[in-house]
Amino acid sequence: MVTQKRRRPTIHDVAAASGVSRGTVSRFLNGGHNVSPGAAKAIQKAVKDTGYVVNQHARSLVTSRSHSVAFILAEPQERLFEDPNFNVLLHGATRALAEHDIMLLLTIAGNIDDRKRVSRYITSGHVDGALLVSSHSGDPLIEELRGQDIPVVTIGRPLGHEGDVPYVVSDDREGARQMTRYLMDRGGRKIATITGALDTSGGVDRLQGFREVAGHGAPVAEGDYTLAGGRAAMERLLAAHPDLDAVFVASDLMASGALIALRESGRRVPEDVAVGGFDDSPVAMSTAPKLTTMRQPWTQLSRELVRLLLAVIDGAEPSAIMLPTQLVVRDSA
Amino acid sequence: MVTQKRRRPTIHDVAAASGVSRGTVSRFLNGGHNVSPGAAKAIQKAVKDTGYVVNQHARSLVTSRSHSVAFILAEPQERLFEDPNFNVLLHGATRALAEHDIMLLLTIAGNIDDRKRVSRYITSGHVDGALLVSSHSGDPLIEELRGQDIPVVTIGRPLGHEGDVPYVVSDDREGARQMTRYLMDRGGRKIATITGALDTSGGVDRLQGFREVAGHGAPVAEGDYTLAGGRAAMERLLAAHPDLDAVFVASDLMASGALIALRESGRRVPEDVAVGGFDDSPVAMSTAPKLTTMRQPWTQLSRELVRLLLAVIDGAEPSAIMLPTQLVVRDSA
DNA sequence: CTGAAAGCGCTTACAG
DNA sequence: CTGAAAGCGCTTACAG
Structure with a gap:
């Protein structure tokens, strides 16, 4: 039996099913401003009935926002797993972004080829910005991203780019x-x-x-x-x-x-x-x-990392944030 | 000094700069079929001069392809880092997909909230398909993805879904x-x-x-x-x-x-x-x-995982692959 | 509160 | 080999 690959319902179908215009459906979907309770109810039902899910490409095309952000690990993949710091950072950033309903995508740029793919992926608009982790000086990735006006913030001072790319570091x-x-x-x-x-x-x-x-x-x-x-x-x-x-x-x-x-x-x-x-x-x-x-104040670092990135995405000027570290005495000294 | 956020060049700008139509530029960008050497050269130069980069949302809107795939880890984040198997799998899948010039995005669905966000991200068309890793039976994620006709393949038998979702396992x-x-x-x-x-x-x-x-x-x-x-x-x-x-x-x-x-x-x-x-x-x-x-034949497993997913994306029927394991004698027995 | 219409930036038959 | 045109699925002023 050949199951006909059914066309995904669009906003047009929802409009038809609920008896309002596409504009009204869109308004409902985007916060519900300027839509009457009656219309809202009808749309809600139509969404459910049709199984409608927004087409993100169409939406992003007009809003120029993807609501996702890349976590670029510019290190060989092994390091991600060997060094727990990355884990902590990834976790913190995911949490902080979740509060803004932004998806964090982990991307590994270990070798030249990966870097190219990542760079292309990011510059072609898939994400709204990038968190660059572990940037070594002379890394061309940062130039490429900057060249395409991609909002990017680094953890650690981006050697050679202190003036133009925002960053957060520990002291x-x-x-x-x-x-x-x-x-x-x-x-x-x-x-x-x-x-x-x-x-x-x-x-x-x-x-x-x-x-x-x-x-x-x-x-x-x-x-x-x-x-x-x-x-x-x-x-x-x-x-x-x-x-x-x-x-x-x-x-x-x-x-x-x-x-x-x-x-x-x-x-x-x-x-x-x-x-x-x-x-x-x-x-x-x-x-x-x-x-x-x-x-190192990991939680705070990742919060600031995210805060800064969101600010830059919103057009803020690059700035830097430095956080103090704290001595923890245990048994090795 | 307020730097005017410059508009990104579009295919229109490239067309203008090279003296051909947008259609021709597009054809050039997509493999160069049916474009004369002269036109090609002019377009190439124009791309360089304008700094043009394709807008992926626009492209995906018409092609319905994003050329990216999600690696969904349906586990608490700690597990990703504790269990090296995931690392090996992630690495293998990244490599196998790279050959097809497809980007792999790691996504962590540890708790309920994450799952929701991931599910929404994926069903709204950001990716062409998903690799579901470590699916526990009763996981609603798999239902949701299936419901939206998202191509998904799992590693390990998806308990309760053996018939309808493709998978690869070791024996x-x-x-x-x-x-x-x-x-x-x-x-x-x-x-x-x-x-x-x-x-x-x-x-x-x-x-x-x-x-x-x-x-x-x-x-x-x-x-x-x-x-x-x-x-x-x-x-x-x-x-x-x-x-x-x-x-x-x-x-x-x-x-x-x-x-x-x-x-x-x-x-x-x-x-x-x-x-x-x-x-x-x-x-x-x-x-x-x-x-x-x-x-477990990790490399082969990830290759098959990717091969299966690409097949399903291309419309193939779900199928399953089982690979043999091999005894490795060392010192503990 | 609502609808008609323009437009986001691409690709793709189609006609030449 | 090339261009004009339609269309992908949305959002957003705008006029009512």
């Missing part, structure tokens, strides 16, 4: 200073740091904060925000400076890797080496020992 | 039989199982396969596909049957939880208790000992 530099000071105050005499990726603002700012307190001679190992990277960096640090007694690691995930390296080298944490992380991400609670870290 | 029952047999053959005399969520096909089919081999009297503890659930189930099993020497756990993630419970009870794996998992998910390699498990 990375001050956070790093505070943690470094804490580690030194509790007795650290020989302190080092493991940095984040140095083409991101979190990477450079946390390193700068560290140096401002620990001095420019303090040992530095470059990390990349992954667990494996943190572990490798810790091994290098230990090889070069066996007498280390404190280390500030620029992310909790890397710190969990550093903890492994430390354990394997036979050192106790915090007795032999104190470890301070950054993020207060979910991993901080699952390491042994639990991580002392700088809390 | 869960045979896989479970094989693993159970393996565990018994290598010496298991007192064997038990930890099931998946019993409102999913994986849950019921693997349990059935287990029973067919181990008998209906063998101990069963109900799990829910989470690590914590697997651990708790193992604890219950151990309390009730301290003499267990083998357990078939219906997912690797749960098995990793079971391993924890086993270790805490002082039992050695596999010497005291042999553990067989299911999935061959990435966790299987990171447990200690590494998991012996049934491999």
Whole structure:
């Protein structure tokens, strides 16, 4: 039996079924202003009877709004799953957007091809704006989006675009200073740091904060925000400076890797080496020992991210928001 | 300085700039059939000069195609990140769709509100179809989508909809039989199982396969596909049957939880208790000992998932695909 | 409160 | 190979 693919009902069918004009149906659908109770009732019934659902393309064509927003993860896909920070951010943004009845679409732009597809998808009007997560400096995505006047806001300073693209960040530099000071105050005499990726603002700012307190001679190992990277960096640090007694690691995930390296080298944490992380991400609670870290205000960050994006969509000028971090003392330092 | 929000160039502007009609421009944009080399060159230049990008809403309005597909995760968001299977599936589907130049949008339908938003988003035509992942029986989402004739294919048998919604699955029952047999053959005399969520096909089919081999009297503890659930189930099993020497756990993630419970009870794996998992998910390699498990053919599954969906979008009748699993022997049994 | 009409930006037969 | 024209399904002033 061939089931005839039935045509979807349109606003025209609803108008016919309810005995009013298409304009009136449309008005009813869009808030019900200027439609009499009688008409409203008839339309409501007709919608139900016909099974009408708006055609979003038609609507968007005239309103130029899609009521959806992209969450662009400009990272290899593995990172999305490895780093709980993204999860937290995604969750926060979804919640904040839901309040405005806006749909959040996760889009992964891991490699060149993905980036192109994502860029095309977004510039051709599918979404009203984009949240760009984890933008490395020199990322062409941001240029492309800007070039097409797509509202975009980034989490973290968009290096090289601080003036023209709005963003929200934690006060990375001050956070790093505070943690470094804490580690030194509790007795650290020989302190080092493991940095984040140095083409991101979190990477450079946390390193700068560290140096401002620990001095420019303090040992530095470059990390990349992954667990494996943190572990490798810790091994290098230990090889070069066996007498280390404190280390500030620029992310909790890397710190969990550093903890492994430390354990394997036979050192106790915090007795032999104190470890301070950054993020207060979910991993901080699952390491042994639990991580002392700088809390990023995730909920607030995602709220502000969304608020800013909506403002920009509504035509506001780009602006930036910086939020303070907070020391959370647990067991690793 | 107020920057005038400039109007985006339309096909009309390109036509004007290149001296041909809009129809010709459109033909060029859609494959270039029936347009002379001269016209093509002029249009190409005009596109570049004007910075033209197609308006997807307008295009979709007439073609009724959006060239995007939703990946609906009908689970609490945490699960996306906890269970690596989703990651693998998402990755595979993204890749397979990319070959057809179709964009995959991840959408999380964790709670009632999310479901409503997702359902509305999808039924209003934003996407051409949907991949429904982890459908629990009784999930209204599937009804809604079907009601609006949205092409949807599920991974796992959609309990209660086997006839009308296409799906792809591994041969869960045979896989479970094989693993159970393996565990018994290598010496298991007192064997038990930890099931998946019993409102999913994986849950019921693997349990059935287990029973067919181990008998209906063998101990069963109900799990829910989470690590914590697997651990708790193992604890219950151990309390009730301290003499267990083998357990078939219906997912690797749960098995990793079971391993924890086993270790805490002082039992050695596999010497005291042999553990067989299911999935061959990435966790299987990171447990200690590494998991012996049934491999689900993830790459093939996602390829078939995509192939089926595209077929259904093109009007094919619903059908089902079942793929075999494979025993992978490692250290836990 | 309501309807007729224009218009959003495209694609696609159709006639040439 | 090309252009004129109809139409996709909506919203939104506008006039009543």
